Structures are given as C-alpha cells and as structure tokens.
Amino acid sequence: MQKVFRSCYELDRRCYASYGLTEDILMEHAARGMAAYIQEHFGQGSSILIVSGVGNNGADGIVLARQLHGEYDVRLHIPFGVRSEMAKLQLERAEALGVNIVDTMEDADIIVDAIFGAGLSREIDEETQFILHKLNSFTGYKIACDIPTGVGENGCLMPMAFNADVTITMGAYKEALYLDESKDNIGKVIRVDLGVSSKMYETKSDTYLLEASDIKLPSRDSLSTHKGSFGHAAVFCGEKEGAGIIAGMAASRFGAGLTTLVVHEKISPPAWLMHSTVVPSNASAIAIGMGLGEHFESEFLQQYVIGSHLPIVLDADSFHHSEILSVLEQKERDIVITPHPKEFAVLWEHVTGEQISVAQVQQNRFEMVRKFNSRYPHVTLLLKGANMLIVQEEQLYINPLGTSKLSKGGSGDVLSGLVVSLLAQGYSGIEAAIQGSLALTLAAQHYSGASYAMLPIDLIDALELLEGR
Numbered sequence: 001m002q003k004v005f006r007s008c009y010e011l012d013r014r015c016y017a018s019y020g021l022t023e024d025i026l027m028e029h030a031a032r033g034m035a036a037y038i039q040e041h042f043g044q045g046s047s048i049l050i051v052s053g054v055g056n057n058g059a060d061g062i063v064l065a066r067q068l069h070g071e072y073d074v075r076l077h078i079p080f081g082v083r084s085e086m087a088k089l090q091l092e093r094a095e096a097l098g099v100n101i102v103d104t105m106e107d108a109d110i111i112v113d114a115i116f117g118a119g120l121s122r123e124i125d126e127e128t129q130f131i132l133h134k135l136n137s138f139t140g141y142k143i144a145c146d147i148p149t150g151v152g153e154n155g156c157l158m159p160m161a162f163n164a165d166v167t168i169t170m171g172a173y174k175e176a177l178y179l180d181e182s183k184d185n186i187g188k189v190i191r192v193d194l195g196v197s198s199k200m201y202e203t204k205s206d207t208y209l210l211e212a213s214d215i216k217l218p219s220r221d222s223l224s225t226h227k228g229s230f231g232h233a234a235v236f237c238g239e240k241e242g243a244g245i246i247a248g249m250a251a252s253r254f255g256a257g258l259t260t261l262v263v264h265e266k267i268s269p270p271a272w273l274m275h276s277t278v279v280p281s282n283a284s285a286i287a288i289g290m291g292l293g294e295h296f297e298s299e300f301l302q303q304y305v306i307g308s309h310l311p312i313v314l315d316a317d318s319f320h321h322s323e324i325l326s327v328l329e330q331k332e333r334d335i336v337i338t339p340h341p342k343e344f345a346v347l348w349e350h351v352t353g354e355q356i357s358v359a360q361v362q363q364n365r366f367e368m369v370r371k372f373n374s375r376y377p378h379v380t381l382l383l384k385g386a387n388m389l390i391v392q393e394e395q396l397y398i399n400p401l402g403t404s405k406l407s408k409g410g411s412g413d414v415l416s417g418l419v420v421s422l423l424a425q426g427y428s429g430i431e432a433a434i435q436g437s438l439a440l441t442l443a444a445q446h447y448s449g450a451s452y453a454m455l456p457i458d459l460i461d462a463l464e465l466l467e468g469r
C-alpha cells in the first residue's frame with residue numbers, strides 16, 4: 001500500500017526547509033529516475049525526442065536530455081522557450097554540453113512529454129494541442145514526465161492529452177493519476193525518489209494506493225475447523241436470478257463456510273449452494289440488490305434486511321429502493337455499498353436531493369466519495385470503475401489493478417459475492433471491501449483468455465489461483 005497526495009509542492013518545500021535540499025537536487029533526481037527507466041528498457045544509441053515546456057516540468061526534460069546526451073541520440077525540442085529560473089539554468093547547462101536542440105519534431109524510439117506537469121493550471125491552447133496530437137501520432141514509446149500534459153490538476157482530461165505508455169511521477173503518487181477517464185493516457189505509473197527515500201519525502205496522508213501485495217486471502221490454516229467456522233453468507237436472489245447465483249457462487253468459492261440464496265420462488269442453483277425463502281437463522285452476513293427487481297415485499301425486507309443486525313452488502317437495485325437505503329442510517333452495523341457511477345448518482349440524489357449526472361460523478365470521483373463519507377462515515381463505500389475507490393471513516397483507498405476484461409455484466413455480482421463472503425467470515429466492512437476488490441481485480445489479471453471473452457465463472461474459477469498472505 002502506498003500513500004497518495006493531492007499535490008507534491010508542499011512535500012518538495014519540506015525537503016528544502018527540513019533537509020537542506022535544493023530544487024536543483026530534486027530535479028537531478030527526477031531526471032535520473034527517468035534516465036534509469038530508459039537505460040533499463042532501451043539500448044544505447046536509441047533515439048529520444050524530449051519536448052520541454054516553460055516551467056519546471058520542462059526543466060526535468062532538459063536535465064534528462066543532459067544526462068542521456070552522448071549515450072543516446074537525444075533531440076531536445078523547446079517549443080515555447082523557457083520561463084522558470086530552473087529551466088533557464090538547466091538550458092544553459094544543456095547548451096554548454098552541446099545537447100542537440102531541434103526546431104522540429106520527428107518520430108523517435110522514445111518520446112518524452114515534459115511540456116506541463118503539476119503546474120498545468122488552465123486549458124491548453126491550440127498550439128499545445130497540435131504538438132500533443134503530433135506526439136501521439138508518433139510510433140515511439142511514450143513517457144510522460146510526472147503527469148501527461150493535458151491531464152489537469154484534478155485528473156480531468158483536457159481536449160487533447162499526451163497518450164503515455166508510462167508516466168514517471170516525481171516524489172509521490174498523486175490523486176490526479178487515478179481518475180478513470182485518464183487511465184488510458186497515464187498508462188503504467190512509476191514513482192521515483194527525489195534525493196530522499198519516500199519514507200522521508202512523504203508526510204501523513206489519508207489516501208492510499210492498493211497494490212497486489214496487499215491481498216490477504218481468507219485463511220484455512222487451522223486444522224480443527226468445520227463449515228461453521230467460516231460463516232454463512234445469505235445472498236438475495238431476485239427477479240434476475242442469475243445475478244444472485246453468480247454472487248452466491250463467488251461467496252462460496254471465496255471461503256464462506258455456507259452460502260444460501262434467499263429466493264422468492266424455486267430456482268435451480270448449482271448443487272453446492274443452498275436456497276431458502278427466509279434468511280437462515282445462523283447467517284452471518286447478507287448481500288442484496290443484484291438483479292433484485294421488485295421481488296420481495298416490504299414486510300419481508302423489514303424483517304430480514306432492515307431489522308437485521310447482520311453485516312450487509314448493498315448493490316445494484318438497492319440504490320433505487322428507499323426502504324433498503326434506510327439501512328445507511330444504522331451506525332452499529334457493518335455496511336458495504338458497491339455502486340457503479342450511475343448507481344452512485346441515484347444514491348446521491350436519494351441522500352441529498354441533489355441531481356448529478358454520471359459525467360459529474362466521473363469527473364469528481366474523489367470529491368464525491370469524500371462528500372458521501374462526510375455524511376455516512378461509518379458506511380464503507382466502494383465506487384466501482386476503472387480505478388475503484390473505497391472510503392470509510394475518512395480513509396480512502398484506490399484500487400487501480402482492474403482491467404477492461406471486467407467490463408461485462410456479472411463482474412459486479414462477483415464482487416458483491418466476494419465482499420459478503422468476507423463479511424460472513426468476520427472481516428470488517430472496510431477490510432472486506434478492500435480485499436474483495438483486490439481479489440476481483442487480481443482474478444481478472446489471472447484470466448489468460450482473450451480480453452473480451454472473460455465470463456463471471458472464469459473470474460470465480462481464477463479465485464483458486466490467487467496467491468497471498
């Protein structure tokens with residue numbers, strides 16, 4: 001798990017004030033990080049086009065050009081001149097060394113975007129858009145310095161943005177790298193240290209980036225167990241019964257000792273799942289909403305869902321159901337809610353009366369989940385998407401490990417099943433959401449078939465391949 005920050009300017013200032021470092025030292029390390037990546041992945045003599053902007057992002061690019069000059073075929077393009085003091089100083093040094101400064105942009109083995117970084121404060125102009133368009137059309141491997149040009153400070157995309165294969169980010173991970181809409185532009189993210197270790201560079205943060213190594217799989221270490229040792233997941237199966245069945249299968253595969261589908265009428269679930277028209281008396285967690293429709297009457301919901309004390313997952317149709325949503329007010333209960341952006345918009349209107357569009361949710365994902373959390377701090381919210389956001393009690397976790405293989409009906413049902421399974425096994429709401437989302441995304445990574453072909457059952461099968469603590 002890594003810390004994530006909204007901005008690094010304060011962290012840079014701390015390096016100067018507390019550790020006696022200078023901008024020059026930080027910049028040398030920023031460029032060194034990019035150079036090391038290039039040296040590791042590309043042979044000497046490869047051609048590199050570096051496009052540098054007016055500020056310190058551009059200065060990073062100029063330092064990179066200096067560091068690689070002589071070993072690589074470096075071409076430095078500075079379309080708007082330099083403005084920051086550091087950029088001017090770095091340009092003098094690069095010129096003294098004889099770095100090849102070019103007036104035109106030609107394709108190269110490696111294309112480095114150092115036009116704007118953290119200082120991009122307004123829409124880019126047409127000339128910059130033209131440059132980005134041209135850079136994107138090149139075939140070379142694309143590296144963004146700190147953050148791709150055209151990805152705004154809040155992570156939103158401008159009309160044109162650099163399309164990086166890898167973003168090499170300076171000092172610490174930033175929130176702006178994890179908005180869904182810019183995931184394709186940002187590519188892989190690599191962080192480099194700026195002259196001190198990340199432990200010394202970073203301060204406190206309430207936002208974390210989840211990593212594959214954070215997975216903690218349900219434990220079966222003890223030998224003296226029986227099925228009752230691993231909880232009993234009760235999964236409501238509604239009008240579209242397939243959704244509940246998928247969730248039930250995932251719950252059972254992820255370790256729940258017993259799984260019962262709570263049904264309205266007889267269905268044909270897989271042989272190893274039980275079904276019942278009531279929530280079993282020894283159930284230890286409930287999941288409701290997947291394919292629910294209008295199946296269950298108010299009295300039934302009052303008795304088994306709203307009046308229950310059991311940990312609960314609310315998904316899908318729950319967000320259209322004001323009676324079920326009254327659960328959100330229950331502070332003594334572990335509650336995990338798993339809306340996708342459209343469901344979040346519905347939920348938001350329900351809790352605030354304020355209408356928002358899906359686009360507004362997506363452009364303000366961090367802000368929206370934090371706003372929700374300030375109203376319902378005890379509820380664990382998992383906002384689905386290309387980067388899942390999980391929040392409870394002001395602690396926010398980002399899961400960037402998902403893939404577009406998951407973009408298919410049923411993936412979310414698997415997720416609900418994983419979360420209810422963990423709740424049933426005694427995990428807290430926040431742990432169940434974190435571990436359930438990690439398991440979903442890592443299972444998807446394990447699937448080796450064509451990216452378009454994955455089915456929920458493939459995800460469920462891949463659960464047996466996960467390795468972890």
Ligand SMILES: NC(=O)C1=CN([C@@H]2O[C@H](COP(=O)(O)OP(=O)(O)OC[C@H]3O[C@@H](n4cnc5c(N)ncnc54)[C@H](OP(=O)(O)O)[C@@H]3O)[C@@H](O)[C@H]2O)[C@@H](O)CC1
Binds near residue numbers: 057117124194
């Ligand atoms: N300690 C450090 O400083 C370290 C910094 N590091 C590196 O520096 C980067 C941050 O540098 P930075 O703050 O100079 O910002 P940067 O992204 O170069 O752009 C600012 C310039 O762009 C301008 N501008 C903004 N928007 C514009 C627009 N739409 N269209 C046109 N112009 C626009 C803005 O102009 P102004 O708004 O002032 O008019 C200003 O002149 C950071 O990402 C990292 O790479 C690392 O080396 C580590 C140490």
Ligand SMILES: Nc1ncnc2c1ncn2[C@@H]1O[C@H](COP(=O)(O)OP(=O)(O)O)[C@@H](O)[C@H]1O
Binds near residue numbers: 340385387403409411
């Ligand atoms: N492009 C993607 N990248 C990463 N994860 C994705 C992507 N598309 C979908 N997902 C994940 O797949 C799941 C889909 O859930 P949902 O849309 O609710 O499906 P369902 O049809 O099962 O209700 C979510 O967990 C979401 O985060």
